[in-house]
């Protein structure tokens with residue numbers, strides 16, 4: 001990476017995203033990159049003096065346990081501007097105040113509707129040629145609206161100036177998948193439907209709504225996590241081999257994989273499940289039922305847990321069910337599970353059949369484990385299993401730091417390309433339509449559990465759940 005000087009202007013700087021994720025991400029990036037020179041400019045509708053803003057930044061970084069020296073580097077050069085991003089005059093003056101000897105990144109840490117309004121304003125202004133736009137998810141709310149937003153953006157900037165942020169592309173596990181898949185023969189030879197029976201990508205969070213009703217109650221788990229994050233994780237896990245790691249190649253392959261993806265059986269009802277949490281306690285903390293959380297509209301029927309099963313209909317993967325699942329107020333299982341097919345033949349004389357092999361990538365903490373069949377524990381010709389485990393170690397840098405490092409370098413490698421964002425919506429849109437028409441029941445699960453009882457029974461091989469064996473594994 002060569003660019004080492006940039007002005008990072010955060011629009012929506014008074015919000016939760018800025019203090020909880022962006023600023024700590026920036027600090028972890030600076031901690032490892034003494035060469036980077038970032039002018040941070042905060043902008044929001046609130047009125048703060050530069051000193052008040054610096055205090056907010058310092059507090060956010062202290063709360064998030066950022067190293068002292070990195071915190072002071074962020075604070076040192078920062079300033080603040082009160083700004084209404086929907087006012088053309090104010091935006092023009094703001095942009096003029098930023099231009100100096102370095103490229104400018106406009107980071108939109110704003111609600112989607114305000115981001116779009118701000119982009120409409122930008123479309124009317126004279127913009128520097130090297131301006132970069134960093135846009136948070138959700139990018140649109142359907143394939144059509146994502147396409148419309150892409151049309152708006154590309155009417156005034158080039159695609160390579162647009163950085164659609166998905167912080168899962170900056171997660172150590174997701175980046176490690178590339179090395180693991182393409183750096184050794186053991187996995188590359190078995191990476192297809194010939195050897196793999198099913199895949200699950202599970203991201204269950206222990207946290208509940210956490211005062212985010214304003215956004216979450218309109219989004220729900222499917223839009224919040226599956227449409228963006230988990231489909232991209234799936235693409236990294238299942239894409240064809242890149243000949244080089246660059247933004248064109250990697251994003252072509254991600255797009256290629258997603259274009260082949262469709263709902264399992266092309267059936268949005270049978271391939272999807274939704275549920276929401278009921279009251280309970282996690283680690284001694286009382287959590288109300290989702291419908292009783294502050295700001296929630298029960299009539300909206302927002303799901304806090306969603307599961308879809310898809311298929312990548314190409315020569316490598318046809319027929320392999322891939323289940324994506326994520327929810328709030330759950331047990332906290334976060335892993336990718338790759339289940340292999342049973343061996344073709346078991347030598348006559350063995351007592352039982354061996355358990356099929358299972359490879360797991362743990363997400364946060366980053367781990368890798370392989371459960372393999374072996375024998376000997378119970379007798380020379382009696383199968384047992386062995387678990388090979390590795391701690392992959394977390395990157396020092398938080399996912400937002402990783403993502404920011406590429407944006408600052410002007411490299412869209414870890415940003416979502418416009419067609420990829422549209423493709424993700426194309427996959428989930430039929431499910432959203434089936435749910436809106438109430439064709440899939442909204443089930444319930446107690447806070448802190450592993451999910452609805454019925455899903456667990458189905459996963460254990462009992463039944464009652466249309467997804468049957470494609471649901472939660474019992475282990």
Ligand SMILES: O=P(O)(O)OC[C@H]1O[C@@H](O)[C@H](O)[C@@H](O)[C@@H]1O
Nearest residue numbers: 137167205207224225229364399
């Ligand atoms: O575990 P992480 O990195 O915080 O990512 C999960 C978060 O990702 C965000 O994009 C979602 O909006 C949140 O609802 C979710 O909690």
